Amino acid sequence: QTLPNSSETVTEVRVEDDRTGLSVETLKRAFADNLFYIQGKFPQIASKNDFYMALAYTVRDRLLRRWLNTAETYSRNASRTVAYLSAEFLMGPQLGNNLINLGIYDQVNQAMQELGLDLRELLEEEEEPGLGNGGLGRLAACYLDSLATLEIPSLGYGIRYEFGIFDQDIKDGWQVEITDKWLSAGNPWELPRPEWSVEVKLGGHTEKRADEHGNFKIYWVPNQVVKGIPYDTPILGYKTNTANTLRLWKAEAVESFDFYAFDSGDYLGAVHQKTVSENISKVLYPNDNSAQGKELRLAQQIFFVSCSLKDMMRIMEQQKVPLEQFPEKFVIQLNDTHPSVAIPELMRLLVDEYDMPWEKAWGITKQSFAYTNHTLLPEALERWPIGLFGKMLPRHLEIIYEINKRFLDEVRMKFPDDTDRLRRMSLIDESGERYVRMAFLACVGSYSINGVAALHTELLKKDVLHDFYEMYPEKFNNKTNGVTPRRFMVLSNPRLCRLLNSKIGDEWIKNLYELKKLEAFVEDPEFRRQWREMKLEIKQDVADYIKKTTDIDVNVNSMFDIQAKRFHEYKRQHLNVLHIITLYNRIKANPDIDITPRTFLFGGKAAPGYYIAKLIIKLINSVGDIVNRDPDVRDRLKVVFLKDFNVKFAQRIYPSADLSEQISTAGKEASGTGNMKFALNGAITIGTLDGANVEIREEVGAENFFLFGLTTEEVYALKKEGYQPWEYYQKDPELKLAIDRIASGFFSHGDPKLFKPLVDHLLGNDQYMLLADYRSYIDTQDRVSEAYRDIDRWVRMSILNVARMGKFSSDRSIRDYCEDFWKVQPVNIELKEYVQATA
Ligand code: GL9
Incomplete structure (x- = not known):
């Protein structure tokens, strides 16, 4: 017998692999194997959580095969990809959904039964990743399911909050909040990818200095650097081989910063720095439909956005796609304004770090972003006090001023002698304390602006974003929400x-x-x-x-x-x-x-x-x-x-x-x-x-x-x-x-x-x-x-x-998004057969 792709195959012996097979017998064997070798338990002393974990790993193995095939295909074709940026992904439990999408719910149910276990009980064991507040976060999760089901190359980017939305208890009729320790029993669905970590700068000031060629450039001197480590979760489509990725960033201290403080004898300072850094991905802000305005929240936003943009650039480099083709390689969907600081961040990366001329960088930026608005409530529209924003992101503030200056010139051109309009539309609210208006920034930096139901979109055009509708009517469109x-x-x-x-x-x-x-x-x-x-x-x-x-x-x-x-x-x-x-x-x-x-x-x-x-x-x-x-x-x-x-x-x-x-x-x-x-x-x-x-x-x-x-x-x-x-x-x-x-x-x-x-x-x-x-x-x-x-x-x-x-x-x-303005095509994923040949 020889390998199957050889022309002289004599006898092909196909053994169902324990990591990929879908039959009841194989699933039982794989489950026992994982209980033993991953959980390190034998059945008599295993807890319900051990059984859950053993099953989760059994299912994960089956995902990994599809995931790797998918990644390999996308990488080989340098496929156009949707990057869905969202501060929230309310995923819900993973096990049951993966069984459905793999099409093995019944087989696993039987396998567990034959082992004397109850699948429903094991499903109940899973601690759900509650990394969202409500509709907005759950929508992101439904969209990942549909993107994979429709075989659309896509990446979800967000934050790996250590504590998700609080658990609610009721005491004497009142709500009591309890910390959501969803990671305490371990998370079998994620894979850390420390090799793809990136650094994010915060705070400090900017300086104008000559570079080695004598050209003047702006340098940002931060006072804090944090490391983002990606954790990947495979997102399998329903009865397809497509398994896309949800990539969530965890914040950690940068070692060199610790060493600096440590060397100078400030051991406690070094440890403090670590705590400060890790705080960034510590907890989800539990607000629904209201803006928080807290410094840490802005830090979370720039953190995951900067990590994600750098990750996209790494992918382009790996696939040998030139940076100029950013808008062809990626479309970045902004799930509300929470990630909208991506607009000045992409400008900063292109202009400051890749030495691109402003006009060219702005052309790329404007063609890369699309913005979804999710609310009509005035208190939910994000705005950041200039002081706070400039303290955390001094360079981004300068970039926003420059974007605003050029934008207001454009408005002046289209609507001459309308100073009230300029005041209303400025990215900077100057009516009292000065603020950056994030929704307006998102409108200016995106080629598409959508509401989430027909009435909502009409009200955006008529009311909340009326001036922007008059300025850019072609950008506005509706995409009514859906659920999986x-x-x-x-x-x-x-x-x-x-x-x-x-x-x-x-x-x-x-x-x-x-x-x-x-x-x-x-x-x-x-x-x-x-x-x-x-x-x-x-x-x-x-x-x-x-x-x-x-x-x-x-x-x-x-x-x-x-x-x-x-x-x-x-x-x-x-x-x-x-x-x-x-x-x-x-x-x-x-x-x-x-x-x-x-x-x-x-x-x-x-x-x-x-x-x-x-x-x-x-x-x-x-x-x-x-x-x-x-x-x-x-x-x-x-x-x-x-x-x-x-x-x-x-x-x-x-x-x-x-x-x-x-x-x-x-x-x-x-x-x-x-x-x-x-x-x-x-x-x-x-x-x-x-x-x-x-x-x-x-x-x-x-x-x-x-x-x-x-x-x-x-x-x-x-x-x-x-x-x-x-x-x-x-x-x-x-x-x-x-x-x-x-x-x-x-x-x-x-x-x-x-x-x-x-x-x-x-x-x-x-x-x-x-x-x-x-x-x-x-x-x-x-x-x-x-x-x-x-x-x-x-x-x-x-x-x-x-x-x-x-x-x-x-x-x-998702089909509407794809056809209307994402302009991205499905990519079929072929499953390579795993065939074991005997010698
Ligand atoms: C919301 C809207 O309030 C909902 O009506 C809408 O269905 C969802 C998804 O588009 O978005 N906007 C919003 O801020 N929340 C919504 O649910 N709240 C959060 O979940 C944070």
């Missing part, structure tokens, strides 16, 4: 998938528009019965979980009415609470009233410094305490706060929803993606005309969506004419009673002070117009209750929702 059906259907909802597959096959997993085919079965009573039964089983699972974790009994025949998302006033969880209190008040006034039983489920974290958001969590728990115990309620209403909402938990909860609460003030939620995950799992939405709700309603049909509330225009108009929340309170007795009960201390053991700040917000200025939308919300909820009583009608609506959600796959979003 692999994680949020296949992995999280196996019951639904079995039912779907039995009717329409499994093509929908790669082409979500295939779900349309379900419409043919909506009139089939047997199918509707199966659908109903499926939902009931899922709800039973969640009910069991609630019983186990909170000791609350919930009725699975009640409507599961769920609001799960970050806590923020604009998302209006407290409007939902006003509805609960209203129903409760109706029962108190008439205990025999005929109402549709509901279970209200809440999940979500509040930023630790956001007092009102935390008070809303307390309010939910306080109302729950009363409602759940009041004998008059007779179990018709239940209120449950599910603590520590994260990706793992989200996967469990979305499938169980009957009703999805998407009730933000119109014009505030850029898109929302939870709205998509709920509807894809058969929940009906009650929602405002906000973000992607507008498009969901368009797709599923107005008759399958419960719409309420003011439109964006009406919100603006009402604000303009002078909104008086007090008038709504006075006019509507149900609203008045609901608020009075909160204000009087009914839900706070008679203490009227506890919720006073919240009540004052509502009756004072009610920025998010809860009182204006209350009546419409309550009346619509009454229609929801009515509809749920006709369970057959409800099931039809549920089926039609799923059938018509095809648009909201992140595959569609």
